[in-house]
Amino acid sequence: SRSDITYFGAGPALLPTDVLEEAAGALLNYNATGLGVAEHSHRSALAAGIINQAKADLASCLDIPDDYEILFMQGGGTGQFSTSVYNFAGAWVARKYKEIFGDVQGDPTDHPELLNQLKQAVDDELKIDYLVTGGWSQKASVEGERLLGSKHINIAADARKTNGGKFGIIPDESTWKLSENAALVYFCDNETVDGVEFPTFPKSLEPGPDGKGPIVVADMSSNILTRKIPVRNFSAIFFGAQKNLGMTGITVVVIKKSFLPPTISQPSPTLMRYLGLPVPPIIFQYETAAKNNSLYNTLSIFDVYVAGQVLKKLLRIYPNKVEGQQAVTDKKARLIYDAIEAFPEIYKIIPNKAVRSRMNICFRVTKGDDIDAAEKAFLEEATAQGLTGLKGHRSLGGIRASNYNSVPLEGAEKLATFIRGFATS
């Protein structure tokens, strides 16, 4: 049964049982309305209430300032690989347009010289910087290149270059080749497949004393709500809900309002086409989502409801909000890493110690001569003890223990004990 198992899968992840039980009731009959929460109109006051409460609770958990907007979108983390490119390239063009056209009003085609100047600027200067530290940031950079073409893509760092072709490190910041005035600098805070996590916010991307700095966008799909984050250092943060927040089906974007109307509007499709840049699909425009409180089209209110219940629980358990969760997360990760490190002959942690992830603990079982047989035995014995979902990603092999928020402390203790026991058996 459910209570016999601790699931360490990489996502979708465990959800708290009490949240699921409550949600099961809400699916049938929400707040005694006779209709389930998934049946109510997304245009109802009830749906708006669920959305607004989830936004408020997320803002409270993470200390998100008022000048940031919270959007619920669809298309997953993968959708954001495209969305971030469309919107921040558009914002870059909008800023450049203002710089070049100044107060000149009317149709841009009435001013061919200015338009030409803008086209030249786009051709020469529009860059998106990627820090490639694992499979997910790499995928994002490939999508950026697919949408904009390689001349607009700058791989500011690639961990594989100085690590024998493999991920597992974060290149020293002094080696990063950041563009001047990039439309965005992209990084993935926690690489789910490779088990690499940024230990802290990168120094070279920090804003200066005037609050100004590079436009930073981060994928936090697999470590959101597990530690305190300096929200102000980011222009946007995105994450799929399905690991630490809720169910698959909604993607959350936290974005600085100054990238939305009235400060910045996406350039017209005609202008973007003239500049040779892609026009974002309407549902992938942040301003569409923002103007409609995430309800431009039918959103899964059930998914928002579940996320909301998870947030309520976090706020209930931890008076100090995400910092409380962080303490438990760090403790669970330490328990598991300590067990692995106690047997260097038997286990080998894959990523470099300084950047290893608290969320996705990736290691090989090197007991005996046959690694495959040792890992097979490890997985079989673990499963027999109710420790499941531990098989590593196919690209890396080995074992991956995902330590998301719904893995209880006792689950991590059980795994640590198993790791020690397997080593000495």
Ligand code: PMP
């Ligand atoms: N980014 C990261 C860090 C991920 O772990 C994942 C999925 N595991 C994705 C992006 C892709 O998310 P989705 O499957 O929601 O598109």
